[in-house]
Amino acid sequence: MSEAPARGFPRAEFEDRAERARRFMTEADLDALFVTSEQHVRYFTGFDSQFWASPTRPWFVVLPREGGPVAVIPEIGVPGMARTWVEDIRSWPAPRPEDDGVSLLVHVLSEVPQRFGRIGAELGPEMVLRMPVGDFFRVRDAIAPLAFADATPVLRRLRGVKSPAEVGKIRHVCQLVSAAFEALPGKLALGDTEWQACRKMRVEVLERGADGSPYMMGMSGPGGYDNIVMGPGDRALGGGDILIIDTGTTFAGYFCDFDRNFAFGQPSDDARRAHDVVYRATDAGIDAARPGATTTDLWRTMTEVLEAGGSAGNNVGRLGHGLGLQLTEWPSNRPGDDTRLVPGMVLTIEPGMVFAPGKMMVHEENIVVTEDGCELLTRRAPAEMPVIG
Amino acid sequence: MSEAPARGFPRAEFEDRAERARRFMTEADLDALFVTSEQHVRYFTGFDSQFWASPTRPWFVVLPREGGPVAVIPEIGVPGMARTWVEDIRSWPAPRPEDDGVSLLVHVLSEVPQRFGRIGAELGPEMVLRMPVGDFFRVRDAIAPLAFADATPVLRRLRGVKSPAEVGKIRHVCQLVSAAFEALPGKLALGDTEWQACRKMRVEVLERGADGSPYMMGMSGPGGYDNIVMGPGDRALGGGDILIIDTGTTFAGYFCDFDRNFAFGQPSDDARRAHDVVYRATDAGIDAARPGATTTDLWRTMTEVLEAGGSAGNNVGRLGHGLGLQLTEWPSNRPGDDTRLVPGMVLTIEPGMVFAPGKMMVHEENIVVTEDGCELLTRRAPAEMPVIG
Numbered sequence A, B: 001m002s003e004a005p006a007r008g009f010p011r012a013e014f015e016d017r018a019e020r021a022r023r024f025m026t027e028a029d030l031d032a033l034f035v036t037s038e039q040h041v042r043y044f045t046g047f048d049s050q051f052w053a054s055p056t057r058p059w060f061v062v063l064p065r066e067g068g069p070v071a072v073i074p075e076i077g078v079p080g081m082a083r084t085w086v087e088d089i090r091s092w093p094a095p096r097p098e099d100d101g102v103s104l105l106v107h108v109l110s111e112v113p114q115r116f117g118r119i120g121a122e123l124g125p126e127m128v129l130r131m132p133v134g135d136f137f138r139v140r141d142a143i144a145p146l147a148f149a150d151a152t153p154v155l156r157r158l159r160g161v162k163s164p165a166e167v168g169k170i171r172h173v174c175q176l177v178s179a180a181f182e183a184l185p186g187k188l189a190l191g192d193t194e195w196q197a198c199r200k201m202r203v204e205v206l207e208r209g210a211d212g213s214p215y216m217m218g219m220s221g222p223g224g225y226d227n228i229v230m231g232p233g234d235r236a237l238g239g240g241d242i243l244i245i246d247t248g249t250t251f252a253g254y255f256c257d258f259d260r261n262f263a264f265g266q267p268s269d270d271a272r273r274a275h276d277v278v279y280r281a282t283d284a285g286i287d288a289a290r291p292g293a294t295t296t297d298l299w300r301t302m303t304e305v306l307e308a309g310g311s312a313g314n315n316v317g318r319l320g321h322g323l324g325l326q327l328t329e330w331p332s333n334r335p336g337d338d339t340r341l342v343p344g345m346v347l348t349i350e351p352g353m354v355f356a357p358g359k360m361m362v363h364e365e366n367i368v369v370t371e372d373g374c375e376l377l378t379r380r381a382p383a384e385m386p387v388i389g
Helices: A011-027 A038-045 A075-081 A100-111 A132-141 A152-160 A165-188 A194-207 A267-289 A295-310 B013-028 B039-047 B075-080 B104-109 B133-142 B152-161 B164-186 B194-207 B267-287 B295-308
Strands: A032-035 A062-063 A070-074 A088-092 A118-122 A147-150 A212-222 A241-251 A258-264 A329-332 A346-349 A350-356 A359-362 A365-369 A374-376 B032-035 B060-062 B068-076 B088-092 B118-120 B147-150 B212-222 B241-251 B257-262 B331-334 B347-348 B352-356 B358-363 B365-369 B372-374
Touching: A011 A032, A011 A038, A011 A062, A011 A152, A032 A152, A032 A295, A038 A062, A038 A152, A038 A241, A070 A075, A070 A100, A075 A088, A088 A100, A088 B039, A132 A147, A132 B118, A132 B133, A152 A329, A152 A365, A165 A194, A165 A241, A165 A365, A165 B013, A194 A212, A194 A241, A194 B194, A212 B212, A212 B257, A241 A359, A267 A295, A267 A350, A267 A359, A267 A365, A295 A346, A346 B372, B013 B039, B013 B060, B013 B152, B032 B039, B032 B088, B032 B164, B060 B104, B068 B075, B068 B104, B075 B088, B075 B164, B088 B104, B104 B133, B152 B331, B152 B358, B164 B194, B164 B241, B164 B257, B164 B365, B164 B372, B194 B212, B194 B241, B241 B358, B267 B347, B267 B352, B267 B358, B267 B365, B295 B347
Parallel strands: A032 A118, A070 A088, A118 A147, B032 B118, B068 B088, B118 B147
Antiparallel strands: A032 A062, A062 A070, A212 A241, A241 A258, A346 A365, A350 A359, A365 A374, B032 B060, B060 B068, B212 B241, B241 B257, B347 B365, B352 B358, B365 B372
8 A cells, every 4th residue: 555645735736727727718718717516616726625515505716817716605614715725715604595605706706807708607517506596696697797608618628637646646545445345355244234345345445544435335136236326225145146336435535436346155157257248348448548549439449348248238328437526527438428538537447238137247447548548546356256255 | 222213214204295395385386396406306206326426417306286206317317216106207318418308307397287387496595406507597498488486495394394204314323423422532542633533433433333424524723623614634633632523424314413522631721611611502502492492592592601601703603503314404593594493303503612712612412303392312412521541
């Protein structure tokens, strides 16, 4: 286990993010970015808090094309924001439902130097505006003719390419969770429920230095599982069962997202064969990931191996996606996505298939695209499922 | 430790929620409720998944004033939704950025029997619309003259009063986290970092049967901490330090939200006095919680004890709040809130004060309002801080 990287980033990292953002804003005819969500406030300021779990108070950051970021936040967050590189912090005593930051935000947006008359906001695909929509309408009406526009293309370009320091944090959590998955067969037992298996994995990653596991999914079934989003449940694991554990575990705000499969007792020949097919599809996806290839190429390469191996499709809709401050990020490995890979993109390689009625097999690894191919951030899954009991 | 209650609810619970919702809709001139967020999809359907951690795919539920709920969801969620009481499930192959459920949702909303021409949506305070706002605009334009209106008052009335089965789940997680807090002093040691202390508490609650801890905040400082939202950090705990751990831990979708304070070495007289004042303010808040009292009464009662004890205020903005499917819910114990307590409301009693420059003391307990007072769901904090080392 390598030493944990530092939490947070040097000031230069944030200055670089702001500088790239200003360049992309200019190209997109935006005078400022206006963000409200945990990942975007964190990306631009470094503000690091679990307090986002409380939906009561909105938080705003405005990054003008000219000038430094402005944090418009509840008073409770001022001591924390003061530790970041942000120098311009405005606050109000929240919660104050009659005016929860609305008039303050209108004032800050009105101060933005205007050239295009457009403010970029989180309005597009995979984005959620974390403020009451009713308040967003109030702000929109108050700042007219200054107008909100969709900032999604700018935010994707910015966050889609990770800095070496960001990759370092993702690599760290991928490695520690890989080690936890490797140790897990020694802790699992016939008779464990899905819940118990997932709790053991949660404890294992915590004891290895993870911050927490916002996602720790476990699903099982005789000879295979029928979906990968609904577990864990109270089902007890018996001979012939296959268990998948899929986890989004974090370190310093960055996610890993990968899974491992476990056989309880000797797996059926069908399950072994499916594991082998999906393992080879994963290899093919990793081999295909290099600058110039597209997400659609990755999808096609993996799909060819899966179909040759008898895949009856699956209901996931894609074979992997971006990864970073969120469990899933743009882009998607799917037909029609056509995103061209460039160095610094962090992706999951996630082939899966239905190999018999009600039986799926899904694998997942995490990579970063490099100058001449990709680096595997996780430790490769075992070629054969570990057998429990 | 009492036995864990069952996960999920009998069908009658959901029928009752739908029936109350229809009554409140009629009073609010709404033809349907349209919800997008984890807590509201779960409240109306029972759909139980961690997959909300992925922001890629939107999920919709429409509950008409006449007729059963309609789930409009990505294909990946169909096997899970099919396990709930919802019979009408429509799906599309997501992600499909060019039409991620928009046309399907427009079709379902257009089928709603209309009397008022208004659909209630999550547009108000403490609500987040979990779908791209750009897509919401598309739906709004397509269904006109049918119009969206704010459903916040209806959703608050519905969720603000918990059923006995809901209270049972909250009581269970409050009790198991109370036991974990009671055991924690035996696990903490001088020299632990805030991170290590929080990890020990995370493991402790998991081993006692919690599902996870979306919120596990730890803050410390010499003689007191200066905020309650920015930890944990890498600060090592030494003699004279006060540590607060505040957790939102879950069981079967329901949260507890309370904290405990720990002294490392003998606490200063100031810190002891502050602990005593805030302890008594908590007692006063619990004593004041009964049907007919208001959230503002709770705030006033606690504030009087805090001010008599030398409080210099605090930056939290309220002294407790609702609790349930979310870490913090309506209402707030604050001046001007004026919500009248009724049996079944679950609240945190959370007095806090600045007792010296840069030093806060905050306590928190969870209660449910009963016919003639309230029931403490947590086990009362010790009257004096446990001393570590």
